[in-house]
Amino acid sequence: xxxxxxxxxxxxxxxxxxxxxxxxxxxxxxxxxxxxxxxxxxxxxxxxxxxxxxxxxxxxxxxxxxxxxxxxxxxxxxxxxxxxxxxxxxxxxxxxxxxxxxxxxxxxxxxxxxxxxxxxxxxxxxxxxxxxxxxxxxxxxxxxxxxxxxxxxxxxxxxxxxxxxxxxxxx
Amino acid sequence: xxxxxxxxxxxxxxxxxxxxxxxxxxxxxxxxxxxxxxxxxxxxxxxxxxxxxxxxxxxxxxxxxxxxxxxxxxxxxxxxxxxxxxxxxxxxxxx
Numbered sequence: 001x002x003x004x005x006x007x008x009x010x011x012x013x014x015x016x017x018x019x020x021x022x023x024x025x026x027x028x029x030x031x032x033x034x035x036x037x038x039x040x041x042x043x044x045x046x047x048x049x050x051x052x053x054x055x056x057x058x059x060x061x062x063x064x065x066x067x068x069x070x071x072x073x074x075x076x077x078x079x080x081x082x083x084x085x086x087x088x089x090x091x092x093x094x095x096x097x098x099x100x101x102x103x104x105x106x107x108x109x110x111x112x113x114x115x116x117x118x119x120x121x122x123x124x125x126x127x128x129x130x131x132x133x134x135x136x137x138x139x140x141x142x143x144x145x146x147x148x149x150x151x152x153x154x155x156x157x158x159x160x161x162x163x164x165x166x167x168x169x170x171x
Numbered sequence: 172x173x174x175x176x177x178x179x180x181x182x183x184x185x186x187x188x189x190x191x192x193x194x195x196x197x198x199x200x201x202x203x204x205x206x207x208x209x210x211x212x213x214x215x216x217x218x219x220x221x222x223x224x225x226x227x228x229x230x231x232x233x234x235x236x237x238x239x240x241x242x243x244x245x246x247x248x249x250x251x252x253x254x255x256x257x258x259x260x261x262x263x264x265x266x
Binding site: 103106107115116117118120121122123124125127128152153155156158159160163164167171 | 221224225228229248249251252253255256257258259260261262263264265
């Protein structure tokens with residue numbers, strides 16, 4: 001079991017496809033308050049621990065810490081305060097694994113030597129941990145592209161399906 | 172092709188379509204033929220870009236041709252998204 005920092009994407013997208021139980025691969029998920037505020041607009045975050053058996057820890061990230069985070073990544077018109085709060089929180093907690101579906105945040109995290117993972121990776125991990133069967137994984141991936149607001153263009157749907165099949169065959 | 176010949180799941184119903192055309196004629200002060208020609212051009216461009224993206228992601232189209240159609244920035248975005256998904260799949264099963 002392990003811990004991760006999470007931004008709004010996986011929390012929202014996996015909620016939309018009813019796959020929050022996949023978060024049970026972690027013992028703890030840490031979320032910045034700025035992200036929690038954003039997520040609560042779409043999702044009932046209070047149900048998280050009941051549905052996942054995973055601890056959810058919310059953390060304040062103050063303005064001074066945010067400014068330091070912005071200084072680390074430089075200016076970007078694609079990142080928001082909630083993204084920077086996620087990055088700062090991961091650095092503060094020294095947790096390299098950050099769950100995000102945001103490509104701009106992903107780039108920033110990689111440049112700082114951290115390890116981002118998106119909703120697709122989280123579903124694969126749930127399958128590896130036997131929380132999802134291969135068939136449930138296929139359905140969840142399909143739902144992610146059809147029923148969630150995932151940023152990814154639908155052109156990636158068949159690509160991901162193919163690559164997941166390859167990975168399942170070779171594991 | 173008439174609107175009625177388009178599959179029901181993809182057609183905009185006749186009333187909103189004529190309302191949209193009337194609004195565009197009045198608001199843009201362009202005639203109906205010009206608006207329909209622009210709509211056809213915009214629609215084709217959108218479909219073309221979608222098809223090029225799909226062909227590129229599916230490795231059915233060389234990068235140079237994708238860049239020529241979509242621009243280098245969009246192709247770089249597609250490349251990064253593809254690499255991110257592959258990393259997620261690999262990490263997901265490994266961790």
